[in-house]
Amino acid sequence: MSTVATALLAHQGGWDEILLVAGPILLIGGLFLLITINVPVAYALGISALVTGLYVGIPLEAVLLKVSDGVDNFALLAIPFFVFAGALMAEGGMARRLVAFANVFVGFMRGGLAMVNVL
Known part of the structure; x- marks a missing residue:
């Protein structure tokens, strides 16, 4: 992960580009990690999405509103x-x-x- 971050910064990028790469990696990696340790899939999806959203900088209120919109069907x-x-x-x-x-x-x-x- 640090090599990717260093390469992106050296390429005249900024933290925005690092977040674009690290967010999906964190989401998918966290999901597979949680599923590997036998966490139920629904909880693994929720936890990995919540952690990724907080890491990328999405406010917690926005994440919870999106979840409630999806369930309110x-x-x-x-x-x-x-x-x-x-x-x-x-x-x-x-x-x-x-x-x-x-x-x-x-x-x-x-x-x-x-x-x-x-x-």
Whole structure:
């Protein structure tokens, strides 16, 4: 890292160029380091992004506002409910009965199984 910084400064650059190189290196390196030591991926992404943002000089408020904007999406609420509904149907046997019900209507036709899956 110090050789890259020295080379950039010697090339008549400034600290701006060093931050442009060091920021992504810190982000990706921190992410891989945290994943390597078995930190969950969601936490590793958050921690590495937060540390990189603070290192580059982005205010903490701006980072937190961006995070809250990303989470404040109603379409994201559908994901856990869809997974929950799938788990309920799989455990309760409802999925099997729904496929059998749809198979009664279109199962005898050619490609009926594909139609059952779409229905």
